[in-house]
Amino acid sequence: MTYIVTLSPDQLDDNEDDWLVSERFTKGLPTGLDTSDTGTRLALLVCDNRARPAKKRRNGFAEHGRFITWMGSVQQFNTVGPVDRSITIQPMRRCPKPVPLDGPDGILASLPSTHRAHMERALSESAGHCGMTTWQALQEALLRRHPELARYIDWLLAHLDPLVFNVEDAADRAWQEQKDAAQSLTRVTDFPNSALSAWGRPASRDEPYLAGLIPDPVENSLIDHDVRVGLGGEGSLFDDWRQRNDVRCDIHVLEDSTGRRLEVVNVNATPVERRLGTDMIYYHHPTHSFVLVQYKRLHSRSKEYRVNKQLLDQMDRLEQVSRLSSEPVRSHEWRLSQDACFLKFAHWRNGAASSTELAHGMYIPLSYARVLLEDDCTLGPKGGRIFSYERAAGYLVGAEFAELVKLGRVGTVGTSIEQLRDFGLQRAREGYSVVLGFETSEETPRARATRVRQRSAKKRPKVISYSPPAPQQPSSDAPGS
Structure with a gap:
């Protein structure tokens, strides 16, 4: 799974200073959300700025819309209670600049309709996820418009998929x-x-x-x-x-x-x-x-x-x-x-x-x-x-x-x-x-x-x-x- 965490501008402002130091964020998941340990286990943190006035904020963007602002690795799945679950994202890195999802130049517009629908479903709650095929389509779109993100994705995946050492070698x-x-x-x-x-x-x-x-x-x-x-x-x-x-x-x-x-x-x-x-x-x-x-x-x-x-x-x-x-x-x-x-x-x-x-x-x-x-x-x-x-x-x-x-x-x-x-x-x-x-x-x-x-x-x-x-x-x- 690739997890999508949606935050308000205020939530982003409240957490960013801590993330820059701790590189860690624990997020509760909606009840019933699948937490299978499959797929990339990357996490994309999205700031939903659609309800705010279009003014420049300290997190670097002014437009209405949703923006990918941080990326991280889901290293841990936590059991909070009999039903509730959460994920721990660590390490995390802030994107060089916010990546717009909405509008004619946004990433969602360049996705095929099926994958766009999967992304909208993941974005509809505070936390969701998409499957491997949707992630592959999303990754292609991201790197086509923002090739600088390749270094971030490669670095995070190296944490999630470490090499296996052969102790006989x-x-x-x-x-x-x-x-x-x-x-x-x-x-x-x-x-x-x-x-x-x-x-x-x-x-x-x-x-x-x-x-x-x-x-x-x-x-x-x-x-x-x-x-x-x-x-x-x-x-x-x-x-x-x-x-x-x-x-x-x-x-x-x-x-x-x-x-x-x-x-x-x-x-x-x-x-x-x-x-x-x-x-x-x-x-x-x-x-x-x-x-x-x-x-x-x-x-x-x-x-x-x-x-x-x-x-x-x-x-x-x-x-x-x-x-x-x-x-x-x-x-x-x-x-x-x-x-x-x-x-x-x-x-x-x-x-x-x-x-x-x-x-x-x-x-x-x-x-x-x-x-x-x-x-x-x-x-x-x-x-x-x-x-x-x-x-x-x-x-x-x-x-x-x-x-x-x-x-x-x-x-x-x-x-x-x-x-x-x-x-x-x-x-x-x-x-x-x-x-x-x-x-x-x-x-x-x-x-x-x-x-x-x-x-x-x-x-x-x-x-x-x-x-x-x-x-x-x-x-x-x-x-x-």
């Missing part, structure tokens, strides 16, 4: 882990994960996950204006990595209207068949602190991980990270422990589609992993060591780990940007896929904690998402890289 496994790492970064920074979720397989199996990112369909002119006027337009700290011959690096940036910025850097230096796994590194520039998560895959059926020499060697190398850390001096530098590195033992079901949810798994601090390896609880029946949910009762789940990172309770102390850059390149050269998040802002530690504890999406600032252009002139490796 090395490239798919690597992309699956990198996707989870990228979405972990948006979780610990409170940026919307929709910006990094629309994706298609890159041309080469060796390319990073971000190489296949389907860009957010926001207007380039809007990005340029917001970055230049509201957000400062800083260059990427890792631009020189994209000019190197020994690594492949892709960058994506999220910025909000307060100036807070997350630069996501995805880099690798080896063919996928020789990769050792994925590292997520999150660096919080205001406190000069970073956290590392190394991914390990639990067996998809037994949910176990059998410890081997490779893991023990990798743990030895991760313990060296603590040497980068200084002793805490100020209150915000205090940590719960010296652990800055975690192992995420994650599992994915084979054949499961990519989604915006993080992979299920255990976050285990490195020091706790050492304790477990000396405890009989991890001793296997043949003398080896095994990590599993039952054997590691003190693990963290994703929400617990994210909260500790958000509040600055874990991570290094006094780590410089130069150390971060050196460490990130070192991990890539050692054979890891690295997903690095570099957050900058003017927030004080107290302001950061206040924001984290503020749960209302309505108070969050507007966010833009874009891939910065690559440097024009090739150059040799930058000093200190």
Whole structure:
């Protein structure tokens, strides 16, 4: 089904500011409306301006009539009561300009009479829907008159019809882990994960996950204006990595209207068949602190991980990270422990589609992993060591780990940007896929904690998402890289 939600101008005005931030709208459905999980599951939000005086409104149109103003993906069907149903539309994007449905130049006039009747039926109530054949006719008419909407439709459909990863394939496994790492970064920074979720397989199996990112369909002119006027337009700290011959690096940036910025850097230096796994590194520039998560895959059926020499060697190398850390001096530098590195033992079901949810798994601090390896609880029946949910009762789940990172309770102390850059390149050269998040802002530690504890999406600032252009002139490796 393709859902049609009709709103009055006042309803649109009341909701638009919230939608620009939350990207989410829940709408009740008329009793008896079919909610079969079929078809596109797109949603078109229509403003009915026929009863209003023909005057210019802040939503951008003056004429009488009905206009498509927003588009979104129906991600969730909700049961409100024994009979009532609702849909949750998320993410949502505002159309570059309102698309008229009525009049000789409107979209409805260009539809065959049968499909026009189906659309009128869907528009007759506050929420309705049309079938696949009517949607196809509507889509053709929309793109014929408004080709700029193709980017919006493709981006939304990528959220609704994600690719299925094959856990038997090395490239798919690597992309699956990198996707989870990228979405972990948006979780610990409170940026919307929709910006990094629309994706298609890159041309080469060796390319990073971000190489296949389907860009957010926001207007380039809007990005340029917001970055230049509201957000400062800083260059990427890792631009020189994209000019190197020994690594492949892709960058994506999220910025909000307060100036807070997350630069996501995805880099690798080896063919996928020789990769050792994925590292997520999150660096919080205001406190000069970073956290590392190394991914390990639990067996998809037994949910176990059998410890081997490779893991023990990798743990030895991760313990060296603590040497980068200084002793805490100020209150915000205090940590719960010296652990800055975690192992995420994650599992994915084979054949499961990519989604915006993080992979299920255990976050285990490195020091706790050492304790477990000396405890009989991890001793296997043949003398080896095994990590599993039952054997590691003190693990963290994703929400617990994210909260500790958000509040600055874990991570290094006094780590410089130069150390971060050196460490990130070192991990890539050692054979890891690295997903690095570099957050900058003017927030004080107290302001950061206040924001984290503020749960209302309505108070969050507007966010833009874009891939910065690559440097024009090739150059040799930058000093200190």
